[in-house]
Structures are given as structure tokens and as C-alpha cells.
Amino acid sequence: MPDERNIWCVTSKGGWAVKREGFSTPLRVYNSRDEAWRAAKQLATQGHGHAFLQELDGKIRDQA
16 A cells, blocks of 8 residues: 655656655656655655655665
8 A cells, every 4th residue: 555655756757856655746857866856755755755866767766
């Protein structure tokens, strides 16, 4: 079962999307991976969840 507190940073058309786990619609799309990853970590911290950075190949590169 998805945990809505978790935030994913994934590639998207036009940049990097920040999404809540279990939702397909991004909260926001950023131009750079670093910018999106910072936002994802901040949202996860605020929501008492975890942040996941997923690379182009689908592998999780980092988590916080």
C-alpha cells in the first residue's frame, strides 16, 4: 500500500517531477535533478516521510 508521506523525485517530460507516492500527477516539475531532489527531501521531512531519487533506468539512486 502506498504511503502518501513518501515523496519521489523522478524523470518527467521537460525535467524532474516531484510526486507523492501512489499519485501519478506531480506536485511540481523542476528543470534540474538537484533542484527537484532538494524539494523532495524538504517535503518528505515536513510530512514525516521519506524521499526517493529514481534515475532514468528505474534504480533508486538515493533516499533520505
